[in-house]
Amino acid sequence: MKKEILIIEDDLSLQKTLATYLSNSGFQCTCASGIQEGKSFFDKKFFHIVLLDLGLPDGDGLDCISFIKSIWEDTGVIIISARDKLEDRVDGLNLGADDYLVKPFHLSELNARINALLRRNIHYENQILNFGDIEIDTSSNQVKIKNELIDFSRKEFDLLLYFIENKNRVLTKESLFEHVWGENSVFMDNSDFIYTHINRIRKKIKTHTGSNYIKTVHGFGYKLDIQ
Template structure:
């Protein structure tokens, strides 16, 4: 998955803080401080996510949205702005922005919103996802292994898709709960509950592929490894 992010923000301290956080989180963050500079970067490279301030030195960030969408309609735009009036939010979303985050915000929330946007766009752009001999059709939530359809429960499917999206990355029990069951799940603190679901998915994959793709990383969580 392309993890390039274009950040258009004129507050250089905030710009550097966000860029350092995103780069340390596995993204590649490119920074611009003006509308003109942002357009020059964007005109050359596809960015799946653009973080866009509104009050920029040479113009209103709202005017950038139609330009962005005219070149790369698949790019997701998250407005980050201190302007918290309802009309600003409505204008931004009506112009084509995908999300609106009011300053000040926690970096963890920004990270969550970026990943949510990437998941939505990834699924809409790639209806068929491949991993080894596994093929997932996201439109009808079906799974083929070695060309044959295999039945997965809803939770097994959600777990499998999340693992494939994050292959070779360690996923904590908490992140799996939040993604599949929601952060307020009553089972959040029940280790046996998540182990049971992971074990069922492991057995089903082993039965149909002959491989044990999901590894336990003791003390951390689980990881889907390519063999």
Template sequence: MNKDILLIEDDLSLQKTVADFLNSSGFKCICATSIKEGKQLFDKKFYPIVLLDLGLPDGDGLDCIPFIKSIWNETGVIIISARDKLEDRVDGLNLGADDYLVKPFHLSELYARINALLRRNFHANSCSIQFEDIEINPLNNEVKISGQVVSFSKKEYNLLLYFIENKTRVLTKESLFEHVWGENSVFMDNSDFIYTHINRLRKKLKQHTGENYIKTVHGFGYKLEIH
């Protein structure tokens, strides 16, 4: 997967903080400090994600969005701005931005939103995802097991998709929570809350496949095992 990110931000201190964090998290962050520089960089190559400030020295970052989408509509645009008025959010989203994050923000939240957007865009262009006798169609969020459509709740679906994306990897309850529940951190430390949802998914999969795919790795988390 392409891990390049274009960051258009004129606050050099924030720019360095974000870039260092993203680079250390497995991304490759390219930086620009103005609309002109950002457009020049974007015009040369495809970036799956653009992080876009609004108050830039040569204009309003909102003016960048139609340019970005006209060249690569698949690019996910996340606005990062101190402007927190509703009209700014609405204007940005109406112009084609995919997300809006108000400064100051936690780097962990930025990371989660970037990954959520990458997953969404990746699966939007995928025909189907296969694991053993389970088939997921991301275009309509449909799950088939042995050719038969099986109903899953939104949370069960998102958990199943995340497990399949990371099959054979051990996933901590924190990572599962972050990718499925996002900002609802009030439940983050509630192990029973996580276990309940994992257990429901596990039982539904076993009911329709006869297999116990989701294994508990004691002291670490859970993983999806290939049989």
């Protein structure tokens, strides 16, 4: 089944370019030229991704984010805008957008951002993932260790899920930032930030298993490994 993308963009030339490219990449695209038209489509279907311009004829796209998330919390919102000020990026992300891409951008980068967001939101696919004594339910965002339900924050859950999806592979700090924090990762240049989150995950795993599953690979990053 094709993933559904709603493109809210008033530049009709760009709108058509995006729809053609993404359709050829395997997505099902619906287009709207303004906020009200875009909102009307939410009564008809679920969209996995919304590409949202900010400077729209009938208002600011920022005002549309809370509406999108209130209808479909699991819809990924990627802002596409010519506004490149830090304040606009921070405002968009704080309001609930999942990523922010400044125009002009390469279509291949947009495609990569969309696929990265879909991977981060893999809980759309109702499934159970296991690694050692860890069980992740991606439909309910729950983590069990030795059959005991353990409390994980959203970011901790996203990090652990990404490690399990890439078990036995070395993951760099940069890839962890990009996967979990998306465009917001450009604001985070302190390696202590990622270490703090990983350390919390390690502590929860070790408390219940007695083992440290997340190994530090000096000079490269981290690896999830039972041995």
